[in-house]
Amino acid sequence: MSGARRVVVTGLGCVSSIGTGVEAFTAGIKAGRSGVSEIRSFDSGDFPAHLAGEVTDFDPASLVRVIDVDSWGRTAHFAAAAARLAVEDSGIEFTEATRATTGAIIGTTNGEAPSVDALTRQWLDGGPSTLSADNVRKIPAGNIAAAVSVELDLHGETVVIPTACSAANYAIGSAADKIIAGESEVMLAGGADSVNRFTHAGFLSLGAVADGVPRPFDRDRTGIVTAEGGAVLLLEELGHALRRGAHIHAELLGYGLSCDAHHIVHPDAESIAECIRRAHANSGIEAGDVDYVCAHGTGTPTNDITEITATRLVFGDDHPPISSIKSMLGHTMGAASGFGAIACCKAIEDSFLPPTSNLSTVDPAFGDGIDVVGSGARPADVRVAQNHGFAFGGNNAITIFGAYRDREPVGGGGERR
Amino acid sequence: MKPTEELQISWVSVLSAAGVGLDALREGLRGPAGPPAAREPADAHRYAGLPGRVAAVPDFDITDYVPRKGTKNLDRTTKLGLAASTLLKRELSERAEISDSSWQSTGIAMGTVVGSLSSSVELDADIINGKGIDLVNPAVFPNTTMNCCASQIAIWHRLRGPNSTLANGSVSALSALRYGARLIRCGHARRMLVGGVEELSPHTAWGIRLKKDVDESVVIGEGAAMVALEPAGPGAPPGLATLTACEVMFAPRRTRAGYAEALRRAVARALEAAAGVDVRLVLPGAVGTVLEGSEQAALEPLDAERVDVRVAVGECGGALGAMQMAAAAALGRPGTGVLITGIDDSGAVAAAVLTMGSGS
Structure with a gap:
């Protein structure tokens, strides 16, 4: 019965270091623009690395219409602003009935870490009784999705999935499940995170921060650059979208989850390969259908070789192009796979491959036949795009987007599940 | 699907301030108000000056649940969740043949x-005090990510x-219950261990x-409390x-x-799905909070016994919904329904109905 329900992406919204709004973001991706700069949000003088992908011109009050920005943390600002932009992009006018079942599912890694940092300083300076109650109120991670639903006056299921750096893919997948199951016609889903002192320091302590700009897939890559932003998709049941004459960016074909159950910080290629297979099965596609992979591609030595090992396990020698937008954005943590999802939708819609920037020599350890789109964006027919998100704890999540066709899904139809 | x-x-x-297991929880729910004073945490001095009382899981030691090796750098949230999952897996395995x-x-x-x-505050304090990463133990950094426990x-x-x-x-835990159920019904999983966890620390207190x-x-x-959720039949x-x-x-x-x-809308939807179920017990989540009046207004027409779980377990944040599920198992009569409700000041609300089987 509900096997007939399909999920399409009709709204894209983002606040990023390379552009605010989907048009500026896409232009930035096509141009290979870098959003990495000297850290401004905290004093990095005590650290050996000083770069981050900060959204230096972020002015939440200019983007949101409803929420009082003083009552919410920076990560909630990113989520609410990106969601507002997604709704504007979609052109949707919510009815009372749609509002009742529309909610927001947002992923994050660090939640309101800048507010935690502010509290820590208060605690150290004046003792616990001097903490600001207003600041304490900003800390619960659930606020990040709540800000979206307050901003948009939504009454449906609203929750944060803090599964670290794959979180936006979890959120997008679960929101799609809600639509497929008939619980909702429209959902907002994505991710948000903020640059902060202890995430920068934590990755430094692991030896995982780059000694300059991020250089995913390069032989001489040295790590990540922590970054921030908000990326939100408006997902809609196909019939609902068609009835209102919505512009459809792409179709969400499905997603897959897997868990390494192996190590808290080291990824596992076989488990990632299993996640890819589950995503393909859930989407009703074969490996050969995939035209482009938007990599997790953090630029740490370990991630990139593990990721290519995993994709090789699934794609073999017939490997689709794979690129890392983290080469431009840095690692936006819980928002990362949200930005990846937007890049996939636009790659499909505008027929291009997003590039991997900062590349001089592809790591020979990947073997032959791996195209990381290292010499700039290029035109290509992208009918199916695969979007990777991996995380601490081996929480892997992969979403699959397809070109919307007015008949059958790209995978050839039939039972999706 | x-x-x-x-x-x-x-x-x-x-596991709660009432003790470990359903019997301890049941006793706490039926006994005099509040976890006993003896449930003060071992590090009570860290709470000096804090208004009101705090109560920890009594005598909690993770090595009572898992071998010592590998537990040294785990944070308390992770330890509590790990203990709850260990008990759940062990007890379920004793009750049934599970492959x-x-x-x-x-x-x-x-x-x-x-x-x-x-974990986040202490790591950040180490960074500030150490002027960099000299004092940071990389093995505890993952404890600051919220998915560490799971x-x-x-x-x-x-x-x-x-x-x-x-x-x-x-x-949070009721949201996890709904999320876990959806994963199963949409074909992503067959069995989900679902629950909630909250650590007592001076920072949260x-x-x-x-x-x-x-x-x-x-x-x-x-x-921490956890349930095993899976298809019936x-x-x-x-x-x-x-x-x-x-x-x-x-x-x-x-x-x-x-x-x-x-x-009110969430409760109405839940009770609609529970048509034919005799709901005899309500476990409200907002008693003793500023949201109590709103919850009472939503529950007003409902004529059923009400039990406040905080009487036994105290305020326990993200674990609350899981404590309510455990309380349903502890108090619910076979064949009857238990309504669980909650409101968070973020705006999130939840209502669940569990129909108790004869296995309790």
Whole structure:
């Protein structure tokens, strides 16, 4: 019965270091623009690395219409602003009935870490009784999705999935499940995170921060650059979208989850390969259908070789192009796979491959036949795009987007599940 | 996908200030108000000057649950969740023949407010005091990510199904219940271990007292509780309860009336799904908080016994909904329904109905 329900992406919204709004973001991706700069949000003088992908011109009050920005943390600002932009992009006018079942599912890694940092300083300076109650109120991670639903006056299921750096893919997948199951016609889903002192320091302590700009897939890559932003998709049941004459960016074909159950910080290629297979099965596609992979591609030595090992396990020698937008954005943590999802939708819609920037020599350890789109964006027919998100704890999540066709899904139809 | 597939709660585990296990919880729920004073944490001096009382899981030691090796750097949130999952897996395995492969495909949905807040604050303090990363132990950095507890449970018990963490304030665990049910019904998992966890720390305790949303007479507690959620029917272990309904909704107008209206809708939807079930017990989540009036307004027409779980377990944040599920198992009469409700000041509301089986 509900096997007939399909999920399409009709709204894209983002606040990023390379552009605010989907048009500026896409232009930035096509141009290979870098959003990495000297850290401004905290004093990095005590650290050996000083770069981050900060959204230096972020002015939440200019983007949101409803929420009082003083009552919410920076990560909630990113989520609410990106969601507002997604709704504007979609052109949707919510009815009372749609509002009742529309909610927001947002992923994050660090939640309101800048507010935690502010509290820590208060605690150290004046003792616990001097903490600001207003600041304490900003800390619960659930606020990040709540800000979206307050901003948009939504009454449906609203929750944060803090599964670290794959979180936006979890959120997008679960929101799609809600639509497929008939619980909702429209959902907002994505991710948000903020640059902060202890995430920068934590990755430094692991030896995982780059000694300059991020250089995913390069032989001489040295790590990540922590970054921030908000990326939100408006997902809609196909019939609902068609009835209102919505512009459809792409179709969400499905997603897959897997868990390494192996190590808290080291990824596992076989488990990632299993996640890819589950995503393909859930989407009703074969490996050969995939035209482009938007990599997790953090630029740490370990991630990139593990990721290519995993994709090789699934794609073999017939490997689709794979690129890392983290080469431009840095690692936006819980928002990362949200930005990846937007890049996939636009790659499909505008027929291009997003590039991997900062590349001089592809790591020979990947073997032959791996195209990381290292010499700039290029035109290509992208009918199916695969979007990777991996995380601490081996929480892997992969979403699959397809070109919307007015008949059958790209995978050839039939039972999706 | 089978959107209406009947799901059951096969078993439950619980650690709280009332003690470990359902019997201790039942005693706490039926006994005099508040966890006993003896449940003061071992490090009570760290709470000097804090208004009101705090209560820890008594004599909690993770090595009573798992071998010592590998536990040194775990944070308290992770330890509590790991203990709850260990008890759940052990007790469920004793009750029914469960194949190793079904454990390997089992997933996790863990509710939490913000993970181990004390891990984040202490790491950040080390960075500030050490002027850089000299004092940072890289082995404790992962404790600051909110999915650490669920991930460590998977690592310790080799659970390779969908590993998830849900944050929704005091309705985090009920949100995890709904999320876990959806994963099963949409074909992503067969069995999910679902629950909530909250650690007692000076940081959360001061935060709660300074916000003043919870009455100062309410003890600040901690704990973890988990349930095994899986399809009912042939091949399933004996069920403790059927998951009859679980609704999670939102109140964008965060006023007394707005919260009440949102919860009223969630309760109505849950009771509609529970048509024919005799709901005899209500476990409200907002008693003793500033949201109590809104919850009462939403529950007003309902004529059933009400029990406040905080009387036994104290304020316990992201674990609250899981404590309510455990309390349903402890108090619910076979064949009757238990309504669980909650409101978070973020605007999130939840209502669930469990129909108790004869296995309890």
